[in-house]
Amino acid sequence: MSSAPDTTTTSDRFNGARHCLAENARLRADKVALVMAGAGSDVRTLTFGEADRAVRGIAAGLRDLGLPQGARVMIRMGNEADYVLVYFGALAAGLVALPSSPQLTPAEAAFLLENSGAAAVVVGDANPVDPASLGSCIRLGAADIAAMKAGPPIADYADTRADDPATLVYTSGTTSRPKGVLHAHRAIRGRRPMHAHWLGLSETDVMLHAGTMNWTYTLGVGITDPWACGATAVLYDGPRDPALWPSLIARHRATLFAAVPSLYRQILKYGDLTAQDLGALRHGVTAGEALSPELLAAWQAATGKPFYEALGMSEISTYVSSGPTVPVRAGSPGKPQPGRRVAILPVEGPPEPLPAGAIGLLAVHRTEPGLMLGYWNRPEEEAAVMRGDWFAGGDLASLDADGYLTFHGRNDDLMNALGYRVSPNEVEGVLAVHPEVAEVGVTELAVRPDLTVIAAFVVRTPGATVDAEALMAWCRERLAAYKCPRAVRFLDALPRTPNGKVQRKRLGQA
Missing domain, CATH: 2.30.38.10 (Luciferase; Domain 3)
Structure with missing residues (x-):
């Protein structure tokens, strides 16, 4: 067991938005807080002073709607700067921000509205909501947010307790519907151990994150953590081409780069790291999926830079990691951060x-x-x-x-093979090192109503001709018989979430 004394009380006054913006606006108002990079030379910036002013303006506008403290404000917008400002504006007003994916269908968005009891929803131009789903919920558009930003701001951030609700995020549940995970303002302060022990983050850094804003990995590591330290955050809202990331790192002099392992693998495959000046990059960080030893070695060989992994979940974010204070050990995401x-x-x-x-x-x-x-x-x-x-x-x-x-x-991904419980990670790890396997996902496959078998879904490397029998033989040489896949299917691509995670439950439908 890893343990340390708990030094954080939950009865003190703490507001997450104030923590990220107020001191920065006072000490470094003209420093760039956020860079929104688009295709080509399209770049938009926001200073800490501008962000603080806009957030307090949005907070004032939300309060003027008569929303009570703790009311939920759903954000249904694209990957744009206003997404971040509305998120922190809700916290600044003492409300609860509900970030959602722009890729939700109107029906999925309607479920979140209904389930959360949202009092307001901020809607982007390309992200409609079904009017019939609104009920008493107030719909706000781009023009409303622009007016709030230009209007008189609140004088100070809401005087919330550290334990007051701040963010509601929806994640996969044990039923067919997503479940909401409610976080307090203190969760932002609870992220501090990862600043030193995973990210190595300070105010001099430039953090480039490859995710979209609705994802807690992006809102946390890509925005909240840099702002909490006075650093600059860079996000990209152009076409999703993995070959672009090396040039983005070079162009914005990023010192830290964050993405999921799958994207790092695609960058190695499609990007030209040698054509770019990566001299400013100190290290890469990754989370969201397990980092294979092979990918770790390949990225370090290609860049000459350290590569640090972390393990987390929606309920607590990243709390186990390697980093500047924890040497990397291939096959492990690291150790529990000090204080955990x-x-x-x-x-x-x-x-x-x-x-x-x-x-x-x-x-x-x-x-x-x-x-x-x-x-x-x-x-x-x-x-x-x-x-x-x-x-x-x-x-x-x-x-x-x-x-x-x-x-x-x-625990709920474990497969049942002839009475033995088998982790798909173990089987995937064996297949992933085959020289003709680019990507692999493993799950149970129903071959008849009363029988399921372990099945591997494989994306071959370009030009590869390996067949199913050869891969099963590969596994038989490296795994106990009951762990070996009984079926192998070849796909052009694995089904993934918008943020790159393999969706094992969809593999059997691929």
Whole structure:
């Protein structure tokens, strides 16, 4: 178990938006806070002074609507600067921001509106909502936000408690509908351990993040963390071409670059790293998927730069990592960051931490300041993840004697093979190192109503001709028989979320 004294109280006054903007506006008002980079030479910037003024203007406008403290404000916009300003404007007003993906269908957006009881929704020009889904919810458009930014701002940020609700994010639930994860203002302060121990972040940095704003990985690592340290954030809203990222790193003199492992792999495949000046880049960081030892080695060989991984989840963000203070160990995302109370618990039975090397549920102590307040109107699911004083979200892991974590997949992703539980991560790891495999996802495949088998879904490397039998033979040489796939299917691409995560549940439908 990794533990440290809890030094954060939740009864003090703390506002996440003030924490990210007020001091920056006072100390470095003219410094660029946000760069929105588009195609070609299209660049728009926002200083800390401008961001602070706009956020307080939006907060005033939201208050003028008569919304009570704690009311939910859904953001249904594209990857644009106003998305960030509305997000922090809601926090500044003492409201709860609900960031959502612009790729949601109107029906999916309607579910979030209804489930959250949103009092207002901010809608981008290309992101409609069904008028029938609004009910009493107030619809705000680009013109409304522009008027708020230009109007008189609030004099100061809302005097919220650290434990007051601030953000509601929706993630996959155990049912067919997403569930809301409610975070307090303190979650922004709870991110501080990752600044030193994963990102190595300071006010002199320029953080380029490859994600879209609705994703908590982007809102956190791409915006909130740089602003909390007085650093510059760079986001890209042009066409999604992986070959562009090396030139973006060079053009904006990015010192840190953040993306999912899949994008790093695509950059190596389609981008020309040698054609760009990456001298400003200090290191890359990654999260969202497991980083393979092969990709780690390939990126470091191609750039000569360190590469740091982190493990997190919607309920707590990234809390295990390698970084400037934690040497990289291939195959492990690193160690619990100092100040985190982390343990491995048995899957069943009393919640007593297991010894080093044992596989169990990865758990975080309930006193962790970055931990969610709870699931929105899902008390039964909230109760299911609390094991005594520990939150255990379903990740299977082990901690070795040195404190390094090994991820063994999701407890609910485990496959049942002839009575044995098998992690898809283990099978994927074996297939991923085959020289003719570019990408792979593994899941159970129903071959008849009463029988499922382990199946591998493979994207071949360009020009490869490897067949299913050869790959199954490869696995038989490296895995116990019951772990080997009984079927291999070849795809042009794996199904992924908009942010690049492999969707295992869709593999059988691919």
